[in-house]
Amino acid sequence: MRTRYSIIATFLALSLGIFGVGCDSSTDNGELVASFEVETTNSTANFRDRSRYPDGEIESRTWEFGDGETANGQGVEHTYDEPGTYTVTLTVEGADGTTQSTSRDVSIGTQRFEVVVENTGPLLPLTKNGTFRQDGAFDSDIDPGEEAEFAFTVGPEELPETGTAFSFASRFDPSTDAFYAFRPEGIPLFDESGTPRGLDGPVSVTDNIRLWDAGTENAGDKIVEITDDNDDGTLEEDGTTYPAVSDVIEVTIEGQEDQSSGGYEFTVTIQNISDQTGATAENGDPIELSRGTYAAHFDRVPGGDPDDNPEDDVRYPGFITLDDSTASAGLATLAQNGNPADHDAELDAAQGISVPLSPGAFAAHSDAIQPFSLNREASEGIERIAEDGLPATLAETLGEAGAVTDGGTFGNGPLPPTPTDAENEQITFTVNASPPSKEAPGDRLSIVTMHIQSNDYFYAFKPAGLPLFDDNGDPIDGTQTAELSLYDARTEADQEPGVGINQAPRQPSSDVGPSQDGTVDRLTSNIGASPLTDVIEVTVTPVSQ
Known part of the structure; x- marks a missing residue:
């Protein structure tokens, strides 16, 4: 509106x-x-x-x-x-x-401008990812009796109705290309009520693990599950026999609240228990678990329902579907020689923070007013948009100022990030501005929109606004993203972006989270390793009558 x-x-x-x-x-x-x-x-x-x-x-x-x-x-x-x-x-x-x-x-008496606010940020389904190896050893596989342990922080969901799942992959050694992993969609880290898995202590998830044949021997071969075809307690594939999964590997997960991130920390332990069970490879050699990869990721596409449409599942990259999947180059390398680097690079490409932009407030105004000031407490209007993405209060406050020529709000809901191969989501509005005169310089443009994966960050031009006319008095024309900055309102304690439970996508209601009595500050570092131009673009174009 x-x-x-x-x-x-x-x-x-x-x-x-x-x-x-x-x-x-x-x-x-x-x-x-x-x-x-x-x-x-x-x-x-x-x-x-x-x-x-x-x-x-x-x-x-x-x-x-x-x-x-x-x-x-x-x-x-x-x-x-x-x-x-x-x-x-x-x-x-x-x-x-x-x-x-x-x-x-x-x-x-005004010049009309068309303003386009575009979300250029990608939709990234992986929240966290990495590699693991034997504890206390550099660049080492997990030998019998040894284990690997790693931890990561996530929230119950990064975007509404996406959930959070966990996946991993580790080679069965010795083998041609067998590897351990969950099913392609991984396992959920939270139950339907939002309770994290392992809140009361480590829980085993070994029953969810499968042994897979990566299908790399012949070009075009698919990933297939290695199963117990003879009901004899062992797994068979192409004449090769493997021990039961539970005789080789044990995986536990423990979840707990994490004060530093504002979300939950999960600790995963992967143990090679073949020394306890006496399991060996078919030729009698001891079994090693290779260095591996892991990721926390969406368990479904935003708004999807995997029960009705299996394609709504988000699957571990490189391991796309169950019935008709060829291993990616990175996963194939991991399955063949136990080197996780290439697969981890594939995961890196899909990992990051997916940032929606909130509805925003805008105004064309003289240099006698500015919506916010650095090193001063944020106004109620800035606080409401920076914490909860609600622009009405700021728009109404600016509307009462005599120095404002035109303004209002833009967007009826969050402007989402862009899925792969889709056009960027955008919102367009017009604003009328007073041109320069002998009595006064021309108007400036201010816009404010929330970085929704934060507690109180917002995008805006400089506090004084963006000059809408150049030194010759001509209206500006073109992309103005370089003039934007990301600001911290410092009205609410910061949590890890995309993780904190007091951030808009995860908070139970507006205006929650501990207050922070700070002053507005400009952020100079990237958030979630994404530069500003990877999230938002603003274009301003003069419009004739």
């Missing part, structure tokens, strides 16, 4: 002439067509009727100027008391009583 402000400031004498053509109200097929042209100079607009009636004669023309005034005639002049945007309507009537009307917005 968007709000328009009335202009309270005293009208400035301007010398701007704009010429435009009104839109036809119907096609030219002999019928009456209402149309007009307008030229504005300072506060005066000259309107000229350009209506057509090939099959008849136009008898009267009535003008409504949008400020309560009306006039009649083919060409009329009207002077407005205040600058602003007015909806002008022309109604023409034929001698036979036929009528047609056409309307258009006319800007008086």
Whole structure:
């Protein structure tokens, strides 16, 4: 929803002439067509009727100027008391009583701009990822009786209705290309109530592990599960016998609240228990578990339902589907020689913070006002948008300022990040600005929108706003992303972006989380290893009448 402000400031004498053509109200097929042209100079607009009636004669023309005034005639002049945007309507009537009307917005004493706010950030399904190896050893596999342990922090979901799952992969050594992993979709780290797995202590997830054949012996071979076909307690594939999964590997997960991140920390322990069970490879050699990869990831696409549509599952990269999947190059390398580096690089490409942008507030204003100030406490309006993505309070506050020419809110909901191969999501709005004059410089543009994966970060131009006119008095035109910065309102204690449970996608309601009595600060480092231009782009284009 968007709000328009009335202009309270005293009208400035301007010398701007704009010429435009009104839109036809119907096609030219002999019928009456209402149309007009307008030229504005300072506060005066000259309107000229350009209506057509090939099959008849136009008898009267009535003008409504949008400020309560009306006039009649083919060409009329009207002077407005205040600058602003007015909806002008022309109604023409034929001698036979036929009528047609056409309307258009006319800007008086202002320059109109079109502003496009675009979310250029990718939708990244992996929240955390990494590699693991035998504890206390560098670059070492997990020998019998040894273990690997690693930890990571996540929230119950990064985006609404995505959940959080866990996956890993480790080679069965010796083998040609067998590896241990869960099913492609991984296992959930939280139950339906949001309780983390292993909250009361380590829990075993070994029953969920499968042994897989990566299918790398012949080109085009698929990943298949190695199963107990003979019901004898061992696994068989292509004439090779493997011990039962539970005789070789034990995996436990423990989850606990993590104060430093504001989310949950999960500790995963992967043990090679073949020394306890006496399990060996078919040739009698001891079994090693290779260095491996892991990831915490969405358990479904945003808004998806895997129960109704299996394609809504988010699967471990390199291990795409169960029935018709060829291992990626990285996963194939891990399965063949136990080197996780290439697969980890594939995971890196899908890992990061998926950042929606909140509905925002905007205003064109003089240099007598600014929406926020560095090193000063944030206003209520900035606090509400920075913490909860609610722009109405800031928009209303700016609307009461006499130095604001035009403004309002943009967006009806979060502007989401972009899935692979999709066009970026964007929102477009228009704003009218006062050009430079002898009495005052031209207006500036301010926009404020929340970095939704934070507690109280927001994107904005400099506190004084973006100058909408250059040194020659000409309107600016083009991408203005370089003028944006990411700010910390410092009204709420920070948590790890994309993880904290007091952040908008995960908080139970608005205005939760411990307060922080700080002052607004500009952030100079990247958030979640993503530069600013990878999240938001703003383009400003002047619009003719």
